[in-house]
Amino acid sequence: MDILIVEDENEIAQLVKIFLEQEGFHCRVCGDGLAALAEVERQPPDLIVLDWMIPGLDGLEVCARVRRQAGPKDPFILMLTAKGEEVDRIIGLSTGADDYLVKPFSPKELVVRVRALLRRSLRQVGPPSNLCQSDHFRLNLDQQQAYQLDRGSEEKLDLTTLEFKLLKTFVSAQGRVWSRAQLIEQLWDGDFFGDERVVDTHIARLRKKIEANSSKPKFIQTVIGAGYKFEDS
Numbered sequence: 001m002d003i004l005i006v007e008d009e010n011e012i013a014q015l016v017k018i019f020l021e022q023e024g025f026h027c028r029v030c031g032d033g034l035a036a037l038a039e040v041e042r043q044p045p046d047l048i049v050l051d052w053m054i055p056g057l058d059g060l061e062v063c064a065r066v067r068r069q070a071g072p073k074d075p076f077i078l079m080l081t082a083k084g085e086e087v088d089r090i091i092g093l094s095t096g097a098d099d100y101l102v103k104p105f106s107p108k109e110l111v112v113r114v115r116a117l118l119r120r121s122l123r124q125v126g127p128p129s130n131l132c133q134s135d136h137f138r139l140n141l142d143q144q145q146a147y148q149l150d151r152g153s154e155e156k157l158d159l160t161t162l163e164f165k166l167l168k169t170f171v172s173a174q175g176r177v178w179s180r181a182q183l184i185e186q187l188w189d190g191d192f193f194g195d196e197r198v199v200d201t202h203i204a205r206l207r208k209k210i211e212a213n214s215s216k217p218k219f220i221q222t223v224i225g226a227g228y229k230f231e232d233s
Contacts, residue, residue, distance in 0.1 A: 001118055002175050004045040005029045006036040006062065007080065008054045012103075016049055019107040020114065024182075026175025026229075033057025040066055044073040047117060049110070050097070052081030060095050067096035076117040080105070134171045134232040136219070137210075141168070148210060162187055163206045170220060170230030179227040203228060 003020055007013035008031040017027045028045070030036050033056040040048070048066065052059040063077055079097040099113050132139040138147045138154065144164055147154040159167065169178070169186045178186075180196040187202075207214040221229050 001025050001046045001173055002043070003027045003047045003049060003114070004036065004039055004075075005049045006031075006033070006054060006059070007049070007051040008032060009051075012051075012080075015107060016110060019111055020049075023111055023115070024177050025114070031055070033059070033062045036062050037065055040075070041069070045075050046073065047076040047078065047114060049078050049080060049114070052079055063095045063097055078110075078113055078117065080110075132168055132172050134174060134230075136232050137167065137171050139164070139168050139171060157209055159206070159209065162202055163209070166202055166206055167210070170228075171232070174230055174232060177223050177226050177229045182227070 003025050005013050005016050005020075005027055007016065007029070010031070013029045013031070017029055020027050028039060028043075030039055031054065033054050035056070036048070036050070036054075037057070039045075050059045050062060054062075057065075059079060059081070063079070066075065066077065076098045077096060078099045078101060080101055080103060082103045098117055101110060101113060130140060130142045132141060136149050138149060139145070140147075144161070146157040146159055146164055146167055148157055157167075165187050166183070169183065180199045183199050184196060187199075203220060204214070207217050207220055210219060211217045219230055219232055221231060223229055
């Protein structure tokens with residue numbers, strides 16, 4: 001999952017980024033409202049952690065503009081602010097924020113709030129729910145078919161059931177770092193007994209089918225000491 005952190009106090013922004021990345025999220029940071037809108041337009045995130053009092057445009061205006069603009073995603077918005085009065089919370093939520101956290105806050109509580117929001121179905125306004133796609137891949141979940149896209153053409157991929165589930169897991173959460181244990185849970189739904197390194201074998205096979213050079217992968221990247229992540233942008 002991709003999270004945009006909009007916070008002009010660098011120490012707070014980096015603290016939030018550290019805690020969220022420890023949970024496997026991919027994070028970007030910007031420090032003012034205009035930059036935030038540009039980032040949302042360039043690459044719509046799944047969730048925005050948005051400070052109320054930021055330079056350029058304040059958080060309320062950013063929130064309102066994000067809700068008005070059309071795009072492939074309608075991201076969740078978690079407001080961060082020193083304002084704690086009930087009327088301020090009402091104003092923040094009425095502009096389109098999904099949740100509200102008052103400073104000073106516990107980073108652990110922020111992680112819990114973020115996870116709670118992302119457990120909801122992402123409010124996609126683009127491809128239908130039976131499709132999962134990125135820049136170079138399109139997966140039809142009903143037909144269990146995957147296609148690799150290149151300059152307007154598409155090539156059907158010959159994937160096993162496990163390889164399809166693995167690619168779906170990666171494409172649906174670009175930038176997220178997956179440990180072997182987490183991938184096993186996705187592939188076998190907890191019904192697995194054996195060596196976790198079997199995941200490496202399936203990833204090696206999938207790489208041979210989707211990478212131009214499987215020894216120097218572009219899409220499925222190894223994160224040393226942590227696991228794997230998928231990048232396609």
